[in-house]
Amino acid sequence: MTGKTHQILGISAGLTYFVASAPPHYNPATFGAVLVFSCLGALLPDIDQSNSKLWHVLPFGDTVGKISDPFLEHRNITHSILGVALVGVGLHFLLATFPNYWGINTQLVFVATMIAYVSHLFADMWTNEGIPLLFPYKRFFGLPPKPFDGIRIATGKWFENSVVFPAFTLFLVVYILLTLPSIKLILFK
Numbered sequence: 001m002t003g004k005t006h007q008i009l010g011i012s013a014g015l016t017y018f019v020a021s022a023p024p025h026y027n028p029a030t031f032g033a034v035l036v037f038s039c040l041g042a043l044l045p046d047i048d049q050s051n052s053k054l055w056h057v058l059p060f061g062d063t064v065g066k067i068s069d070p071f072l073e074h075r076n077i078t079h080s081i082l083g084v085a086l087v088g089v090g091l092h093f094l095l096a097t098f099p100n101y102w103g104i105n106t107q108l109v110f111v112a113t114m115i116a117y118v119s120h121l122f123a124d125m126w127t128n129e130g131i132p133l134l135f136p137y138k139r140f141f142g143l144p145p146k147p148f149d150g151i152r153i154a155t156g157k158w159f160e161n162s163v164v165f166p167a168f169t170l171f172l173v174v175y176i177l178l179t180l181p182s183i184k185l186i187l188f189k
Contacts, residue, residue: 001123002156003043003053005165009123010042010116011035012172017112019175022105024185029103031186034112041116044087045078045124079121080135087117128152 001009018034043054077083091113095106124131130142130152142152153159176183 001120001127001153001160001164003046005160005168006042006046006120006123007039007053008165008168008172009119010038012168012175013119014038014041014112014116015172016175017115018108019179019182019186021111022108022186024182026186026189027103027105028187030105030108031183033104033109037109037113038116041087041091041113042120044117045083045120046074048076048078049074075124075129075131075140077135079124079131080133082135084114084118084121088114126153127155129155 014034015038018031022030040054040057043052043057046052047054049055077086088110091110095110098104098106121131121133125133125141125143127142128149130140130149132138133141142149144151153164
């Protein structure tokens with residue numbers, strides 16, 4: 001899947017989790033953190049590509065991406081269960097540095113970010129390539145499994161651009177409209 005599809009899927013997954021699990025009271029800081037970290041979490045598995053959308057968002061990202069490119073192979077550790085665990089540990093320590101006076105519920109941000117990260121892996125399982133779920137074991141897993149793997153999605157081609165991306169975008173818009181009263185309670189006092 002392309003970066004835009006991963007972004008919309010990650011934001012949708014993170015926002016859905018947040019609105020469904022957070023108490024509906026004024027908390028714009030957590031809401032904003034969930035949106036930002038869900039977006040970043042959804043793009044993070046592709047950090048092993050120099051042309052990743054995440055490198056373009058980060059300061060000096062283009063330079064760091066080009067430097068790291070020869071050392072990283074796409075769809076490797078970042079697309080595995082081991083990668084999920086490592087990102088989870090790193091994210092836990094990062095969120096622990098947030099001061100309490102920011103008013104951010106770091107537990108909600110952590111779970112939303114991890115859901116967005118896993119949504120990336122789940123989406124990539126539906127592509128022709130699949131993912132090395134059990135890295136360092138090099139076998140790639142995908143959905144649907146063999147012998148039905150001929151109906152998987154080609155990354156960046158017409159089905160993703162004309163069906164998958166618009167479907168997730170429509171879901172996000174409809175979800176926001178349906179939960180607008182709860183979102184207003186979270187954002188406005």
